[in-house]
Amino acid sequence: MSDPWHSAPIEKRLLSDMPKHIETLKSFVSIPSVSTDPAYKEGILKASEFVAAELQAAGLTEVAILPTSGHPVVTAAWRHAPNAPTVLVYGHYDVQPPDPISAWKSSPFVPDIRDGRLYARGVSDDKGPMLIPIAVAAAYLAEQCALPVNMVFLFEGEEEVSSAHLEDFVREHKETLKADFALSADGAQWRADLPSVTVASRGICALEVTVKGPGKDLHSGRHGGSVANPIQALVALLAKLHTPDGAIAVPGFYDGLDPVNPNEVKAIAAIPFDEAAYLAEVGASEGAGEAGYTLLQRNWIRPTLEYNGIVGGYTGPGKKTVIPSEASAKISCRLVPGQDPDRIVALLATFLEANAPQGTRVSVKRETGGTPAYAVSHNHPALVLSEDVLESVLDRRPVRVRMGATIPIGDIFKRVLGIDTVFFSFSTVDEDYHAPNEFFRLSSYERGMVAWARYLGKLGETSATDFFKIKP
């Protein structure tokens, strides 16, 4: 019998059990585990217990619900393949808030299957994808009483709130989390129509700048012309942060950037990308940003300085002739390799404070603990294996894509555990996972089962040492 992936019986079992897996997922998404809102505290706890119970039922060991300063982390392990590689599986059981609830066609926490899609908050991000490795481990243990590789599972409850306490947790549990690499069940496929693997993500850092003028709000007639208007000052100050060409004008911002590999630039150019279709989807008349770069380059390999919010003075209906006493803006930067988040925040803060317009005081609320950019080595064997598996399941070699957004685990696992992370998620970016009517394709759920079974089966073929040796 030809079984190039060493997982045929497992795949068969997983597919015949799909009705059961769908029921499990339906139970899981019925738990409202919204991490950002304290009102859902009970849902978070219930979801962590649900995950622990699934891990236990799968036959895994060391199952634990471990506290953090925020929401708990659920862990488990199986370490009985002495020579095989050890993989750290990552996922998260928390979900985005369901608002605006009125925009949902079915209740966000009452799963509903329509046209082969399961609709519910969190089903695509990340509850469906994170159940896959648990189901696959269960199938291996039921079929063969063993896993092909050593596995450590880490499911957090704070991914939707920037994984605020994950680094501390990983540092504290460094020994038990030891692995050869991390395989993430989170991190959506770039597009529904194009198989892809994500090989890099940008970092992030943030700050808030406030310009203060007069000590109180003033009448703009009585005082206009006499003293500084903080909105005018803020606008003048912020306008200095970009050049007319859309580059970032703050001295030193681009210092120390890792040189971009010309092959990567070529590879990005070769990716099929319909810019007009993308712009139509986001409702933009044209692309915009730093001159001299393509849209994908700007989004993937160039840093940005974005305004996420600005406010000052009267913003209600009608008008109010006021000179406000202050105005402020929330700024975040997406970072690329070579940029340290804290250095960039310090650079911006210094620039902003040094350029306070006449008659104003500028203060900056620096946010520490940003996330640097992350990239997996282009020839990492675990990455190449993910491509091989995807090709076998999707009948097409996936393209390598980057992510403009930030996934903190890549950097945390690299710095704290010294390992790389490969993204192996089966959700897709079009599944409205931060919006109403989030759904997960049941076909992706099925494909994910097969893919994870193959991945683990193939990975188990070689010893840890060999695996990292024989690959290019």
Add this chain to the structure above:
Amino acid sequence: MSDPWHSAPIEKRLLSDMPKHIETLKSFVSIPSVSTDPAYKEGILKASEFVAAELQAAGLTEVAILPTSGHPVVTAAWRHAPNAPTVLVYGHYDVQPPDPISAWKSSPFVPDIRDGRLYARGVSDDKGPMLIPIAVAAAYLAEQCALPVNMVFLFEGEEEVSSAHLEDFVREHKETLKADFALSADGAQWRADLPSVTVASRGICALEVTVKGPGKDLHSGRHGGSVANPIQALVALLAKLHTPDGAIAVPGFYDGLDPVNPNEVKAIAAIPFDEAAYLAEVGASEGAGEAGYTLLQRNWIRPTLEYNGIVGGYTGPGKKTVIPSEASAKISCRLVPGQDPDRIVALLATFLEANAPQGTRVSVKRETGGTPAYAVSHNHPALVLSEDVLESVLDRRPVRVRMGATIPIGDIFKRVLGIDTVFFSFSTVDEDYHAPNEFFRLSSYERGMVAWARYLGKLGETSATDFFKIKP
């Protein structure tokens, strides 16, 4: 008995009735008559009814609440002094929004007396001052069954929204509003420590600019660098409106300005003005504005372009990595003689629209019907009388000052009724009337009663013809 002002018994009655007048004012300011926000519609109607009831109770005739396309105007009259001058009394019953409410020490619509000051939104602008002429007329009618002069009262409900429908109203009621001049209960005293009369005011025009980018809010990681950020675009656009020297950079803005009289510049320089004390009072570290002009010149005889509000993206606590789909700003300009409000609005709108940053659409909500600057003739007898009366009440000859702010009635009454307006208000600019913790000095309330009683008493001494003949 020596009564040079012909009003001693009236003054006595007014002073002994002060507790009653304070209660009336407290009831009046308890009505939240915010004109700019439709949510306060009921407050506006209640306030108009309150004013009508006061006029009726005072013994005035022709009391009416008259509709406009906006908020109603309340009028009344007394026309039984055939040879005496007729004075048109102006005031307004609408108030500014109370925001930010959290900055108030007592609730904005629950009057609170602390240290001889009555705190409430609108108490200084203009509810306290506008009740004075009603109380004075009531006292004359109660004491003498007659007024010394003919009086027409006009109280509008849209002063805080640029008196948008007042001109149409005045045009429509031209005949019943006929008078020799207007005496305004609105238009605050320049300073608490220096008696003054206001002889000129700047004009105003306003607009709101909105920059639209993508069709929906986008994740700033997933899309940052790909499409325009409307806040960045707005900031870049607005920064073009001023030169680094603080002048207005829009071509044509300063075209056609009336030449400034060198004597007026000298007069302004001669006015006692402690710039450091002023800056300390408003809590500003230094003055700011157009280079090459003194603070009073910038505030009185130079036009400005002010931002009254700006908003876009996420403005709540914490952060949200969003590229908003739009951002907007509220702008108003203070105008000097020679500047037409509609022309300035058109000029700005054209400039803003023509400079839309890449990937954005700029739209401007033009506000028509702004107000040009206004100045009363320097030898107008009603102005000189106001100076005489103030000198008698305040024991010091008032200085002539200008107003950086705008009172639309000056221009409207001049153009439509052909009469001048003299400002005779007893509020003071330091009373925070467009800010939290607005207050009105009860001592000013009392002084205003005496001053209005004297003004009307003296005005009644001569016939209309004589009054305008004998004065310089």
